[in-house]
Amino acid sequence: MNISKTDLDALNAVVKITVDRSDYETSVKNVLSDYRKNANIPGFRKGHVPMGMIKKQYEKAVIADEVNKLLRENLENYIKDQKLDLLGNPLPKEAEEELNWNADQMDFEFELGLAPKFEVKLDQLKKVVRYEIDPETKMVDEQLDYITKQYGKLVSQTNPEKDFEITAQFRNEALEIEKISTFKIDDLKSKKAITSLKALTINSVITLSVKGLFKEDEALKRMLFIDDDQFKTLKSSDITLEIKEINERIPAELNQELFDKLYPVGAVTSEKELKVKIKEDLQKQFEPQSDQKLLNDITEFLVEKTKFKLPEDFLKRWMQTSGKETLTPEAAAAEYEKSEKGIRYQLIEGQIITENKLDITFEELKAFAGTLVANQMRQYGQVPDDKQIEGIVSNVLTNQEETRRISEQLMSTKILTFFKENAPLKQKKVGFDTFVKEAYGKA
Numbered sequence: 001m002n003i004s005k006t007d008l009d010a011l012n013a014v015v016k017i018t019v020d021r022s023d024y025e026t027s028v029k030n031v032l033s034d035y036r037k038n039a040n041i042p043g044f045r046k047g048h049v050p051m052g053m054i055k056k057q058y059e060k061a062v063i064a065d066e067v068n069k070l071l072r073e074n075l076e077n078y079i080k081d082q083k084l085d086l087l088g089n090p091l092p093k094e095a096e097e098e099l100n101w102n103a104d105q106m107d108f109e110f111e112l113g114l115a116p117k118f119e120v121k122l123d124q125l126k127k128v129v130r131y132e133i134d135p136e137t138k139m140v141d142e143q144l145d146y147i148t149k150q151y152g153k154l155v156s157q158t159n160p161e162k163d164f165e166i167t168a169q170f171r172n173e174a175l176e177i178e179k180i181s182t183f184k185i186d187d188l189k190s191k192k193a194i195t196s197l198k199a200l201t202i203n204s205v206i207t208l209s210v211k212g213l214f215k216e217d218e219a220l221k222r223m224l225f226i227d228d229d230q231f232k233t234l235k236s237s238d239i240t241l242e243i244k245e246i247n248e249r250i251p252a253e254l255n256q257e258l259f260d261k262l263y264p265v266g267a268v269t270s271e272k273e274l275k276v277k278i279k280e281d282l283q284k285q286f287e288p289q290s291d292q293k294l295l296n297d298i299t300e301f302l303v304e305k306t307k308f309k310l311p312e313d314f315l316k317r318w319m320q321t322s323g324k325e326t327l328t329p330e331a332a333a334a335e336y337e338k339s340e341k342g343i344r345y346q347l348i349e350g351q352i353i354t355e356n357k358l359d360i361t362f363e364e365l366k367a368f369a370g371t372l373v374a375n376q377m378r379q380y381g382q383v384p385d386d387k388q389i390e391g392i393v394s395n396v397l398t399n400q401e402e403t404r405r406i407s408e409q410l411m412s413t414k415i416l417t418f419f420k421e422n423a424p425l426k427q428k429k430v431g432f433d434t435f436v437k438e439a440y441g442k443a
Contacts, residue, residue, distance in 0.1 A: 001070070003078050005112075011311040013112045014093065015078065017071060021104045024066040031062045063101045071108055085115040087311060087343070088318035113314035120351055124305045125423040128297050131439065133286035135279050136431045143278050148251035151258055157246045160185055160197050167245040170224055175234055180244065181223035189215045200243055207240045286432060293439050295416050298423070303344045310343065312336065349415060356422075358414050360407060368410045369393045 002018040032054050039049045075090060093109035100106070160166050167182045188194050193208050200206060214220045221231050252258050259268040268274050319332040319339075327335065353359060370389045373396070377384045384392075397403050419425070430438065 001074060003074060005078075005082070011114050011116060011309060012314055013084075013114060015075065015090065015110045015112060017074060017108045017110070019067055019070060019106045019108065024063065024070055027066045028059070028062050031066065032058060035062075060101050067101075067106070075110060079112075084112065087113040087115050088315055088322065091314070091318055091321075111314060111317075113311035113318065115347060116308040116310065118306060118308035118347075118351070120302065120306055120348055120355075122419075122423045125298060125301060125419070125425055128294070128301050128423070128425055129428050129438075130294050130420070130425040131290045131435050132427065132429045133283065133290050133432050133435050134429050135282040135286070136433070139282065139432060140275050140279050143282065144275065145251070147262065147278075148254065148258075149249050151252040151261060152250045153252075154247040155250055157248050158201050160200065160243075160246050161248075162186060163248070165245075165247045165249060166197070166243065167247070169242040169244060171240040171242070172234060172237065174237060175226070175230055177224055177226070177234070177239070179224050183214075183219070183223065187214055187216075187219055189213065202243050202246060205240060205242045207238050210234050210237060210239050213239075286435075290435065291416055294419070294425070295412065298419055299345050302348050303341050306344070306348055308344075308347075310340070315343070352415065352418070353411070356418060358411075358418060360410055360414070365403075365407060365410060366393055366397070368413075369396055369406050372406065372409075 001020060001023045003015060005013050005015050007013045032051070035058055036049055036051060036054045037047050039054065040046060041049050041053070044050075079086065079090075090110040090112055093111055095108075154165070157164055162185050165182050165184060167180065170177060170179050170181060185194055185197065188197070190208070190213050193213055196206055196208070210220070217231065217235075221227070224234075226234065254271045254274070256269065259274060260266070262268065262274070263277060268277055316329070316332045316336045319335050320327045320329065370393050373389050373392050374384055377389075396406070
């Protein structure tokens with residue numbers, strides 16, 4: 001067997017593999033011999049079928065199968081030995097003449113798409129903004145108000161008033177709606193409905209028009225657990241409310257008892273310190289948003305500024321047959337247009353990982369998965385020990401799909417940390433509303 005490579009240009013090459021009969025002859029004989037031992041052909045005892053009959057029926061298919069095994073194995077080894085950095089997979093070149101499987105020698109050619117050579121310049125990232133979201137005083141005060149109400153107490157009242165919580169049974173027979181939900185007078189838009197509700201008390205029943213009832217249609221959809229189609233039907237009809245509870249929420253006092261419920265005992269001793277903690281918590285809460293924005297901006301910037309060519313024609317042809325279904329040339333071209341930026345960033349990211357030795361170790365993966373598991377358990381009020389976490393992680397990492405997902409998440413974290421530590425990013429501290437406006441163009 002002989003293997004050679006011809007470079008067509010910097011991004012395309014052809015590998016030619018010449019297979020001699022001697023390369024596969026022994027394997028073919030062994031396979032045919034096994035067929036003969038196990039063949040059940042009428043008129044012959046098992047194991048006594050003439051070899052000539054076996055060859056006539058199976059030899060061509062066996063040769064094709066053994067040659068294809070040889071081609072796959074040797075092509076993979078050649079690519080590995082030559083350290084060829086490919087895009088996509090090798091594409092078999094269509095032979096000009098029909099292949100003669102009985103020839104003493106056969107030639108096969110494979111097209112290769114080669115990864116381009118380029119340089120990633122981190123100094124270009126000095127124009128990319130790294131936002132630090134600094135919660136405004138108003139936001140801190142709103143969070144403080146929410147906390148005091150959350151830890152406050154409910155006092156039953158006779159009639160609904162502003163800020164009172166009304167728990168009611170919502171009914172609509174046509175749509176088979178029967179849900180208990182809680183809302184406030186302030187959630188309503190209809191002045192007529194507001195006036196009517198204020199005159200009611202517990203166990204009162206009232207029927208209201210749905211259209212224009214709430215300030216936000218989404219609020220009613222969430223309360224009733226209905227979808228858009230159901231809401232369209234409901235909007236043109238009425239809904240019946242039976243008042244179950246009317247409660248006033250009395251805010252908790254800002255005292256040491258509340259502070260110790262929110263944070264470790266003694267960590268907060270005053271309203272001023274509580275606001276500092278709330279601000280820190282909000283900053284942590286907003287950090288993933290600024291991180292995602294930063295990673296998106298770096299990705300876009302590097303793809304735009306890092307110039308290199310791709311083996312475009314090869315990739316389009318490869319995309320025709322790489323998926324579950326064969327694509328037309330037009331569909332493959334469209335798929336390439338959608339995928340090009342992603343391919344470019346994968347190459348850029350791969351080079352950054354290789355040059356800076358950011359590859360993931362199994363120990364890093366286990367530790368990262370353990371942190372994810374522990375955080376998730378704490379969200380549900382559980383306090384896991386190391387042994388519990390280790391057992392869950394071992395189980396999770398037996399799932400290939402989960403392992404792949406966690407690995408991608410970890411690599412994204414490592415890449416982001418690398419950019420933060422090594423790229424000359426433009427630092428900018430802003431309030432949350434300013435961030436949303438600058439980052440997404442929304443007020």
